[in-house]
Amino acid sequence: MSERKISCVHCLTPILEKEALWYEINGDREPYCCQGCFAIRKAIKEANLEEFYIKRRDWVPGQPEFKKVEPQLFESCIREINRDEKELKIGISGIRCAACIWLLERFLRKKRGIRGISINFATHRATIRYNPQEITLEEILESITILGYLPLPGITSDLERILESEAKDLLIRFGTASFFSMQLMLYTVSLYAGYFQGIEASLRKLFEYLAWGLSTPVMFYSAQPFWKNFFKSMLSRHLSMDVLVIMGSFSAYTYSVVAIFMGKEVYFDTSAMIITFILLGRYLEKKMQLKASSVLRILLSYQPKYATKITSSGEILSLVESLKSGDLVVIKPGEKIPVDGTIVEGISEVDESLLTGEPMPVTRREGDKVYAGCMNINGKIIIKVQDVKETLLSKIVQTVLKALEEKPRLQGIADRVIRVFVPLVVLIACITFIYGYIQENLTEGLLRAVSVLVIACPCALGLALPLAFLIATQKAYQLGLLIRDGTLIERVNSINIIAFDKTGTLTKGEPQVKEYHIYEEPVNIVLQIALSLESCSTHPLAKAFLKLGNREEVYKVTDFKNYPGRGIEGVIDGGRYYLGNREFIEERIGKLNPQVKQMCSFYVQAGYTVVMLSDEKRVLGLFVLDDTLREEAKEVIEELKRKRLKTWILSGDEEEVVKRVARELKIDYSVSKATPIEKAEIIKEWQNRGKRIMMIGDGINDAPALAVSTASLALASGVELAMESAQGVFMKKDLRILPEFLSLAKRTLKIAKENLLWAFSYNIIAIPLAVTGKIHPVISALLMATSSILVVINSLRLAR
Amino acid sequence: MWSLYFLIIISIAMGIGAWLWFLWSIKSGQMDDPEGPKYRMLEDDDEENSS
Numbered sequence: 089m090s091e092r093k094i095s096c097v098h099c100l101t102p103i104l105e106k107e108a109l110w111y112e113i114n115g116d117r118e119p120y121c122c123q124g125c126f127a128i129r130k131a132i133k134e135a136n137l138e139e140f141y142i143k144r145r146d147w148v149p150g151q152p153e154f155k156k157v158e159p160q161l162f163e164s165c166i167r168e169i170n171r172d173e174k175e176l177k178i179g180i181s182g183i184r185c186a187a188c189i190w191l192l193e194r195f196l197r198k199k200r201g202i203r204g205i206s207i208n209f210a211t212h213r214a215t216i217r218y219n220p221q222e223i224t225l226e227e228i229l230e231s232i233t234i235l236g237y238l239p240l241p242g243i244t245s246d247l248e249r250i251l252e253s254e255a256k257d258l259l260i261r262f263g264t265a266s267f268f269s270m271q272l273m274l275y276t277v278s279l280y281a282g283y284f285q286g287i288e289a290s291l292r293k294l295f296e297y298l299a300w301g302l303s304t305p306v307m308f309y310s311a312q313p314f315w316k317n318f319f320k321s322m323l324s325r326h327l328s329m330d331v332l333v334i335m336g337s338f339s340a341y342t343y344s345v346v347a348i349f350m351g352k353e354v355y356f357d358t359s360a361m362i363i364t365f366i367l368l369g370r371y372l373e374k375k376m377q378l379k380a381s382s383v384l385r386i387l388l389s390y391q392p393k394y395a396t397k398i399t400s401s402g403e404i405l406s407l408v409e410s411l412k413s414g415d416l417v418v419i420k421p422g423e424k425i426p427v428d429g430t431i432v433e434g435i436s437e438v439d440e441s442l443l444t445g446e447p448m449p450v451t452r453r454e455g456d457k458v459y460a461g462c463m464n465i466n467g468k469i470i471i472k473v474q475d476v477k478e479t480l481l482s483k484i485v486q487t488v489l490k491a492l493e494e495k496p497r498l499q500g501i502a503d504r505v506i507r508v509f510v511p512l513v514v515l516i517a518c519i520t521f522i523y524g525y526i527q528e529n530l531t532e533g534l535l536r537a538v539s540v541l542v543i544a545c546p547c548a549l550g551l552a553l554p555l556a557f558l559i560a561t562q563k564a565y566q567l568g569l570l571i572r573d574g575t576l577i578e579r580v581n582s583i584n585i586i587a588f589d590k591t592g593t594l595t596k597g598e599p600q601v602k603e604y605h606i607y608e609e610p611v612n613i614v615l616q617i618a619l620s621l622e623s624c625s626t627h628p629l630a631k632a633f634l635k636l637g638n639r640e641e642v643y644k645v646t647d648f649k650n651y652p653g654r655g656i657e658g659v660i661d662g663g664r665y666y667l668g669n670r671e672f673i674e675e676r677i678g679k680l681n682p683q684v685k686q687m688c689s690f691y692v693q694a695g696y697t698v699v700m701l702s703d704e705k706r707v708l709g710l711f712v713l714d715d716t717l718r719e720e721a722k723e724v725i726e727e728l729k730r731k732r733l734k735t736w737i738l739s740g741d742e743e744e745v746v747k748r749v750a751r752e753l754k755i756d757y758s759v760s761k762a763t764p765i766e767k768a769e770i771i772k773e774w775q776n777r778g779k780r781i782m783m784i785g786d787g788i789n790d791a792p793a794l795a796v797s798t799a800s801l802a803l804a805s806g807v808e809l810a811m812e813s814a815q816g817v818f819m820k821k822d823l824r825i826l827p828e829f830l831s832l833a834k835r836t837l838k839i840a841k842e843n844l845l846w847a848f849s850y851n852i853i854a855i856p857l858a859v860t861g862k863i864h865p866v867i868s869a870l871l872m873a874t875s876s877i878l879v880v881i882n883s884l885r886l887a888r
Numbered sequence: 889m890w891s892l893y894f895l896i897i898i899s900i901a902m903g904i905g906a907w908l909w910f911l912w913s914i915k916s917g918q919m920d921d922p923e924g925p926k927y928r929m930l931e932d933d934d935e936e937n938s939s
Contacts, residue, residue, distance in 0.1 A: 186927040206921075206924075208920065264907065267910065268907075271899070
């Protein structure tokens, strides 16, 4: 029988031809993967928006969301504008491409009572204005869910909201600073021209006053964030970049004010320019952080934040946060467990690999505990929610938060430079004062000393690091790595050990058939029986069997039964077959023969999972399953060795398995059976001994280790905690990004150091001139512009 | 000379005008979605606007 693959017309998910549902819309019979997709297509057709299917080019195949939501959850998202207009602000999950936004906006606009809708392309947040007399909140939410998208209340995280308002504030300050600086330039250039060609004294005075007026808002409004940090640094006696910025710009400003009355040259442009440039750098940095946090939120919002609660009036979807202990929650096969609890009904296999590092699913039955974040595989279970505060997850979260709080601040190159440079400048200024006082007089000495401070702060300093890091962040993003923490690039340059998690990081986290022993001829028929049985199952182990034979020609299986945690059975061509673990087979056919038994114990001891196929009398085959390594793992580890980095494995899995993986990959050191907290402690201990460790992991059990290590990267596994503990996230599950990123980071740091050198080259020329009293605003402006341009050009080299 | 003062006043007024316009554009949320316009400009079937 044929098993041709086709794809659903709506969601493009590949399906088997025989499983497809065929429906007719405007005369054409089309295949669908499910009822839901058909309903969506019908809704789109009825709204006359079929252009959606032409528009979507970058749609990622995958099933839409089919969940209903409780309108009460969204009440806090509504703001009343006036009596007949309300505004609803929500997040929308399930948006895959630009056409999705087009569809949602068009679809909703056609509804009666919708006054306006706009969806942000970057953050997937929607603002909907509507007339409550004409359309209800419920109807609005329904028209979003009918298209296969999921509305989410309160989608913005606190961090993101803070970052957003900070970025906006910086943009206003930077914008203001640049408008005033541009105006200021008109008069400054005139003054420069006057210096060369001669200028009427009254006009010169006028221009100087104007320059004073224009630079004042820049100095006291735009520079406010620097002032705040300046006072903070002064109080804590810790030198920072902001100290240098304020020192340079404010001394330039006061010097110039005094200079107007003394008939000397003014430096208002220097003061305003420093602030403008450094604000630009700060703004770019904030934008990077904001982008990282919203990309992360979009990655995470695919995860359910809802739980299906059983109430007296039936099953309803409610927010996980609103659950109380004692509530009953239903978890269907294939769903993530939303909260810790004890099973009160049902039996299922649970994939706990993200929590324990154990790749094979474990059977959980009535009375067993299940933990939030694990995957329910094949049985419907009902759990009773336990104490919501003291869950296993919350304990790990606390450790992570504590570690993140205690994480030592990075002493970056900027800090190190500042700590040498600022005292040096002050010292030079003092010497200049004494020298000028002895040579000329008190005023001349004072003026020269201040002019040293004036030219001490280069504009280009503000751009030197942010620009290089910005370009590197974008480059990394193209590679498939999202940088959450700007210090990551500097941090990875200092590491000497890379510690990997095993399950899901070095391995695929999905089991595959490693070996099989067939006891009956012909072998290919036996394999085909195993494949046919497993093709009826949704179990993760089943996927492993699909590669064994010909998927196009599976046998017809009737009377298929699934025993969660044990095995499956089915009738093929009149014969009944069993496939499952040892106990399951022994239960069906009695004692195993010694040869099979010995083989079975051998593999189990070596840390493998064994599955057997039998008919009603004998064992036909024995399959050895193992979590296979990622194809690229070996090559990546070799490359890391070439970079003279030590590699470790920190795993929660059994010793035999971990040792075997370590041997296969030639990894230097391995730790097995480590709990999440132990992983973190091992890293801490070695870091205290002076090693710098980068942790790479993907699960909840890696989160504490990710948080304590010097640098950390998480694989995008959908585990919120892991991604939020790490400083960067792999957006593709491909380890090859790692060595590429290490080289990029190395190159970036080199460029950043060169940038600093170019920025300070201005000082190397200008300070001696200031010491001897030969400096002039024209020279300082010219040098400043040159060093800034050099920094920009040098940073752009990274983009190639 | 008066023409010079006049020009200075005009240039400052224009500068401040542009600055206020910039502030208004941020406050009214025009800078919130830098991604959107590049897709929206390709949509030519705005029946809502024409009707």
